Amino acid sequence: MSLLTTFFIGGTSVSITILVLLIVIALIGGICITTIGPGGIFVTIALFVLLPLEPGTVAGTASAMFIATGILGSLGYLRSGQLKGKVAFKAAMVLSLTSVAGAYAGSEINKLLDTASFAVILGLFVFITGLIILYRQYNELAPDKRLDIDSPKGLIWMGTVGVAVGLPGGLLGVGGPVLAVPLLVVLGAPMLLSVALAQVQSIFISGMATVGYTLQGAIDWTLAGILVVPLLIGTAAGWYIAQRIQVKRLKVALALVLVALGIYLISGGATPGG
Numbered sequence: 470m471s472l473l474t475t476f477f478i479g480g481t482s483v484s485i486t487i488l489v490l491l492i493v494i495a496l497i498g499g500i501c502i503t504t505i506g507p508g509g510i511f512v513t514i515a516l517f518v519l520l521p522l523e524p525g526t527v528a529g530t531a532s533a534m535f536i537a538t539g540i541l542g543s544l545g546y547l548r549s550g551q552l553k554g555k556v557a558f559k560a561a562m563v564l565s566l567t568s569v570a571g572a573y574a575g576s577e578i579n580k581l582l583d584t585a586s587f588a589v590i591l592g593l594f595v596f597i598t599g600l601i602i603l604y605r606q607y608n609e610l611a612p613d614k615r616l617d618i619d620s621p622k623g624l625i626w627m628g629t630v631g632v633a634v635g636l637p638g639g640l641l642g643v644g645g646p647v648l649a650v651p652l653l654v655v656l657g658a659p660m661l662l663s664v665a666l667a668q669v670q671s672i673f674i675s676g677m678a679t680v681g682y683t684l685q686g687a688i689d690w691t692l693a694g695i696l697v698v699p700l701l702i703g704t705a706a707g708w709y710i711a712q713r714i715q716v717k718r719l720k721v722a723l724a725l726v727l728v729a730l731g732i733y734l735i736s737g738g739a740t741p742g743g
Contacts, residue, residue: 487519488695495534495696499703502646503542503664504711505720507598507727509535509644509671512700514730516692517591524587525579526689528642529682532576533693535644535675538704542646542668545708551665560618561666563627565673568645571635572674576681579640588734591641594648596731601651602724616657626656631670638671639678645671661711 483491494515501508513531516522522530546552552561582590617623634649646667653663682688 483520491515491519491696492699496699496703499538499700499705500707500710501703501723502538502644503545503668503704503707505602505650505664505723507602507647507650507723508703508707509538509700510595510598510647510727512696513642514591514595514734517588520692522689523687524582524584525682525685525687527587528576528579528640529679529685529688530690530693531642532639532644532675532678532682533688533690534697534700535642535671536679537697538700539644539668539671539675541701541704542708543665543672545705546661546665546668549661549708549712551661552669556619557662557666560624560627561669563624564631564649564666565670567628567631568635568638568670568674569677571632572639572677573681575636575639575641576678576685578636579682580685585737587641588737591643592731592734592736594637594641594643594731595727595734598648598651599724599727599729599731601648601655602720602727605651605655606721606724616653618658618662627666630656634670635674635677638674639681642678645674664711 491512495512498508498511501511509531512534513527516531517524517527543552551557579587616626618627630649630652633652634645637643637648638645646664649667649670650660650663653666654660658666679688
């Protein structure tokens with residue numbers, strides 16, 4: 470490939486075609502983050518599949534970007550009211566603080582993974598997340614199944630989800646919404662509130678993971694700086710869309726895509742930088 474179509478970003482050789490594809494995926498991923506939750510995962514997968522990066526660099530670079538999307542998403546849902554009030558604040562803090570230890574532990578465990586192991590674990594995570602979304606869509610919760618997040622039981626569930634999401638969030642660089650939103654919705658939390666709470670949690674998970682990967686020297690800050698721009702544009706657009714349309718069909722379509730991508734990664738179909 471000629472020098473006119475290939476250049477270096479943070480020491481990584483990237484073609485113009487791949488860079489444009491990454492930007493498009495970041496834009497779409499940002500939209501999905503604030504509409505249905507799972508969205509950042511597409512950026513993580515793209516970094517792993519399209520570029521010759523080590524697992525730690527994939528997870529660290531993605532985590533650094535998700536701090537910004539978490540902040541923007543939180544501000545958006547604060548403005549639209551989902552994060553206003555003591556109940557939402559308490560739930561967000563319980564969900565977020567319980568995920569911090571898991572996020573740092575995940576960033577440390579990542580150092581033990583080779584590329585093949587990372588692909589399998591990421592694939593399993595993506596596959597299970599897709600199944601959870603499909604389960605939610607085809608098994609609608611009855612009104613009496615709604616979760617009272619301000620009750621002791623509700624806060625315990627918030628903490629449990631926080632721990633469950635923190636470890637894979639830090640390990641794989643997938644932020645928080647990709648798993649937190651499906652779990653909270655399955656438990657009975659309202660959809661928009663679940664997305665809103667997951668934005669706050671994402672700040673904590675990604676922040677702690679970023680600290681861990683920074684200490685390892687594993688983050689490509691140049692690449693993160695480039696891709697965070699379309700990611701933030703998509704995040705803002707997604708918040709706007711979420712206030713105005715029903716996203717049921719979108720959720721089903723993306724769940725099927727996640728299941729397919731999970732199978733692809735588990736089967737060894739992904740060759741980083743190929």
